[in-house]
Amino acid sequence: MTTAPAPTSARPWWVAALAVAGAVCALVGVAFSGAVLAPVLRDPGAVVRWGLPATSTLTELAGSVTLGALVLAVGVLPRRVANDRRAGRPSARFGVADGSAYPRSLVVAAWAAGVWTVLAIVNLVLEYATVAGTSPTASTFGSQLGLFVTQIPLGRTLLFVVVVAALVSGLALVSSTPTGAAWATVPVLAALWQQAQLGHAAGAAGHSLAVSSMVVHLVSAAVWIGGLAALTLVVRRLGADIAAAVARYSVIAGWCYVGIAVSGLVNGVIRVDGWDDLLTRYGLLLLTKVALFGVLGVIGLAHRGRVVPRLVADPARRGLFWRLVLVELTVMGAVSGVAVALGETAPPVAEVPPPDPTPAYQLTGHPLPPPLVAVRWFTEWDWDLVLAFAAGAAIVVYLRWVWRLRRRGDSWSWARTASWVVGMLLFAWATSGAPNRYGHVLFSAHMVQHMVLAAVVPIFLALAGPVSLALRALPVRSSLLAGDASRGPREWILVLVQSRVGQFLAHPVVAAVNFVASMIVFYYSGLFEWSLRTGVGHYAMVVHFTLVGYLFVNGIVGVDPGPKRLPYPQRLLLLFATMAFHAFFGVTLVGGDALLVADWYGLMGRTWGPSAIADQQAGGAITWGIGEIPTLAVAIGVVYAWSQDEERAARRRDRKVAREGDLELDEYNAMLARLAERDSDDRGTHPGA
Known part of the structure; x- marks a missing residue:
């Protein structure tokens, strides 16, 4: 395959169409909604009223370009390493990697983060001027702004975004590898998480669902918009790599489209009560956004179905790519502008808290759920869109990998496939069903959630062998593009599995100690309260205990690669030691009379169910029961595998x-x-x- 010359008609300035369209549509949208009309009292001035929507749009776009450029560096753009032995290997699809655009993407990320920092500062000033109804030119504005960023949650959040943007700018400048780029994306995601808790999501009915859906929405939109914008900024250096880069980005864009569609639908359902609400100004803006989003989806399908095959066949044909980029960026900017206008417009559903909130509402942000009876374990739901979306995506990806193996003639066990689906459905129920709805009210329900995630779900996941399937189904980067040292999903999995940290944590003894010790540290420290009061703490709990449980079970009966497994007798000893700990921990809770997180469960104000201490003791019994039964099942599996191994050894000797x-x-x-x-x-x- 011939190497395409550098394009002479490339126009990176087309990226400006995104910013211009976004700012213009934001101004038009807020003008239509009436949000920029001068208030009767405490008018901050026309500059603030008109400047805040435009600045908010530009701030979000700068953050999106930052995240998009980092995503390109993490796993999209081809990368070359000096003296790489794979450089001369022939490729079956894309040719030989150039790699010139890779360092450029990190430079783009650093510059975009710098612009993001400046715009975030301006946005912070204008936001406070709007909230306080004070002009920035007022003599007391500076001192009041200092109190705003140190004492008020909104101000602290906006200041956090400024600090993150500045930090990411420095990290991107010093990074040169996919690992460094991956670390730089972490604070960006943290900033998006904080941003999701602002605006209407903070006060909407179903606060947790509104926030989690906004997280999915913001991350998906930022990766999609920013990734395409960053791709156009490095296109001059892509050369023949453009085919591989566009193909990889298109897969990510497809997932982002699904994430935006699902989260947008959830946000719309939360904020309208009926069809009549669609005729309000908020409803009309929502319908406009839906229409623009539909157009964008059609363009994305055309982009993937027509441009990618032509670029693979001949990387020099870039005219169609640039025309689609121009239209797609323009429509993206329009959608972003309308989204900002929606954020500035009051939705039909009232977002004010109840006039006389109950203690449960003050603590959790939700009214007290109805009494927990047997049937409500299956009928009550409190959806967490981040975790539900992750579970759904995991099922889809696993099934696609199985289908890919079967399409090329390889086999994969249907039992393992069923095990994965069951495990993910249990994960979704534990994180979005009754355990999640009642877990913030009843300690016993929280323990059901915890033990299902730590002791039940990992069994199904380990028996499904997801890592083994991924290593068989995912393509090797260097087999598609010779000399390519970038990391795709398969390469990232190998990095995690083969790293020293990964090998250490996956060792059966270490995993068992981690499984045991982390429960003690979690419940007898401030981490438990942190998980109850913050979304980040809750997600950390879910990820940690599910992952630790998977590593422990995989080291005992799993099939995925890892450190050398212990002999069968030692595996049984390890399991029995774990069972003994569960029994001891459960008995401690059953016999204890000190309430964990007393200023949470003790102040819930429940008028039904047992007392807080009696419920905690019931949670101890649940810990004992749910912990012992799955462990006993694993022990039976170890004995069965031991006998099967002995029979195989005997048959080999007889032969x-x-x-x-x-x-x-x-x-x-x-x-x-x-x-x-x-x-x-x-x-x-x-x-x-």
């Missing part, structure tokens, strides 16, 4: 004996004959002995 004879038995008989002959000679030499 070897049938093929070669029993050499060991023959040698043993020969040794006995030599000993007998030697004893006979000794008696002949010494007849009186």
